[in-house]
Amino acid sequence: MGDEPTTCRRAEIVAAAVRIADAEGVDAVSMRRLADELGVATMTPYTHVESKDELIDLMRDAVAAEMILPEPIPDDWREALRAIAHKTKDAFEAHPWSLDITSRRPRARINRLRHVEQSVAIMVRLEVAPQTGRAILMSIDDYVIGYCARKRMRQRMLDSLGAEDKEALHSFRDPDPEVAAALEAGELPLVKKITGHRHRKHPFGVPPDSGFEPGLEWLLDGIEKTVGAPSEGIEPGELLTGHDELDQRLTRIRAEARSS
Amino acid sequence: MGDEPTTCRRAEIVAAAVRIADAEGVDAVSMRRLADELGVATMTPYTHVESKDELIDLMRDAVAAEMILPEPIPDDWREALRAIAHKTKDAFEAHPWSLDITSRRPRARINRLRHVEQSVAIMVRLEVAPQTGRAILMSIDDYVIGYCARKRMRQRMLDSLGAEDKEALHSFRDPDPEVAAALEAGELPLVKKITGHRHRKHPFGVPPDSGFEPGLEWLLDGIEKTVGAPSEGIEPGELLTGHDELDQRLTRIRAEARSS
DNA sequence: CAGCGGTCCGTACGACGTACAGGGGAGGCT
DNA sequence: AGCCTCCCCTGTACGTCGTACGGACCGCTG
Numbered sequence: 234m235g236d237e238p239t240t241c242r243r244a245e246i247v248a249a250a251v252r253i254a255d256a257e258g259v260d261a262v263s264m265r266r267l268a269d270e271l272g273v274a275t276m277t278p279y280t281h282v283e284s285k286d287e288l289i290d291l292m293r294d295a296v297a298a299e300m301i302l303p304e305p306i307p308d309d310w311r312e313a314l315r316a317i318a319h320k321t322k323d324a325f326e327a328h329p330w331s332l333d334i335t336s337r338r339p340r341a342r343i344n345r346l347r348h349v350e351q352s353v354a355i356m357v358r359l360e361v362a363p364q365t366g367r368a369i370l371m372s373i374d375d376y377v378i379g380y381c382a383r384k385r386m387r388q389r390m391l392d393s394l395g396a397e398d399k400e401a402l403h404s405f406r407d408p409d410p411e412v413a414a415a416l417e418a419g420e421l422p423l424v425k426k427i428t429g430h431r432h433r434k435h436p437f438g439v440p441p442d443s444g445f446e447p448g449l450e451w452l453l454d455g456i457e458k459t460v461g462a463p464s465e466g467i468e469p470g471e472l473l474t475g476h477d478e479l480d481q482r483l484t485r486i487r488a489e490a491r492s493s
Numbered sequence: 494m495g496d497e498p499t500t501c502r503r504a505e506i507v508a509a510a511v512r513i514a515d516a517e518g519v520d521a522v523s524m525r526r527l528a529d530e531l532g533v534a535t536m537t538p539y540t541h542v543e544s545k546d547e548l549i550d551l552m553r554d555a556v557a558a559e560m561i562l563p564e565p566i567p568d569d570w571r572e573a574l575r576a577i578a579h580k581t582k583d584a585f586e587a588h589p590w591s592l593d594i595t596s597r598r599p600r601a602r603i604n605r606l607r608h609v610e611q612s613v614a615i616m617v618r619l620e621v622a623p624q625t626g627r628a629i630l631m632s633i634d635d636y637v638i639g640y641c642a643r644k645r646m647r648q649r650m651l652d653s654l655g656a657e658d659k660e661a662l663h664s665f666r667d668p669d670p671e672v673a674a675a676l677e678a679g680e681l682p683l684v685k686k687i688t689g690h691r692h693r694k695h696p697f698g699v700p701p702d703s704g705f706e707p708g709l710e711w712l713l714d715g716i717e718k719t720v721g722a723p724s725e726g727i728e729p730g731e732l733l734t735g736h737d738e739l740d741q742r743l744t745r746i747r748a749e750a751r752s753s
Numbered sequence: 754c755a756g757c758g759g760t761c762c763g764t765a766c767g768a769c770g771t772a773c774a775g776g777g778g779a780g781g782c783t
Numbered sequence: 784a785g786c787c788t789c790c791c792c793t794g795t796a797c798g799t800c801g802t803a804c805g806g807a808c809c810g811c812t813g
Binding site for chain 1: 593595598599601606607610613617625628631633638640642643645646649650669671684708712713715718719
């Protein structure tokens, strides 16, 4: 008992996969390439990893490890949430591929849970209602994820423009026939104005990123308005429980367990 | 001139692809399956669509079409932004697969531009500084995307739990050896409390969704604080221009075009 | 009539995820 | 010692994917 067996092997495999993804993009991560990287036969990784799907899940959790804030966490709730948000953003930006892949059967893994633990700890000190605490954490997470995802797409747009630049003239007037027609027809006047009325450069510019901070601060401002008037205190154990179906089931099961 | 050729064929192909994705998931969308759906040979769709990558881009733009708000747009900026945000969320939720796929070379397509046009129109009436307007739109977009992406992942977690339920006992004690060990060792006390201390059910519950509205309203609250004190008026054409590299280049090019 | 551009088809190739049937070595039994 | 069992590793093989390519057909214009 307590042998913790495959763990270190898994960790090596995942680390190799992350290394490949960082260096060559996530498309380069195939089981064969991964096995090569590890110096083993093609099928060997399957001894430690259930499927490629699980590998993806583990790779994403490896990124989640970098979202964990080093202690001590700031006392001020706003500063603490901001720090976590930035740390999360940095992790995504360091491994942008993690936004391009999704596991078909994701599970709660250790590093994501550690991340949750940290966040919940902040809410517990805040003493807001459970639902409010949940909503605060999730809204911030959502914003961060969305920001990183959109920024990632923006980067890809720039990359593909850059690639087409080399082909010179071709890129000028090959936006998309529908778009060109719409611009010509006077639909999209604002877009047209914004991107320049002549087809200089790509007929649409990729708008500059307006940054991470403004949205985050607005969100925190809005939250502060709510938190300013705190409701009754909470039992931490209630923090993530609520009133959807699964949750009711879990609550019921737990109650039964307690009474038996 | 003005023959608008392949458009309708492309539209049919994309519509078929969307139909398959809605009914059977994106993984079912292969070029062979798509060709079957259309009653043509495997390679025929390639006559109208450059690659599968472009198909993905077009499929996502098809979803973007559903983000467009029917006129008239509310006069109140806050109500208008809220309406667009909800419409966007609804579109993603109607086609959740669009969050699972990414085109490697995305381009600005007609429906996304129409969506941008609508959003920008609201900002123009607001008369905030260009950078502010951009930041407002992007922060809301980011939040919506993040919310939908996270909700999507949550759904998949529930699905896979449901699938494992059928396998009865197996699902109870097979969370992830690392997670089990951490819970046992007293790391993650809050997570443990939240999810029930015994391994009844999965040792972690999937927390209930706290909903779309709270975060959106907080964000709007924060924005309202900024908008309340408007800066100098703007020229709409400047709205999406700013100070990153690409943008400076575009601005310069436009200035040259104007002075010549 | 020939030529040509656009649409459609069939075959074929390389890469992918992974099922499956073995091989070999370490540890616990008799 | 001999044997059995379990685990880690391996090689081959199958089905599916995206798509390159060469050719067939069809309605133009010359």
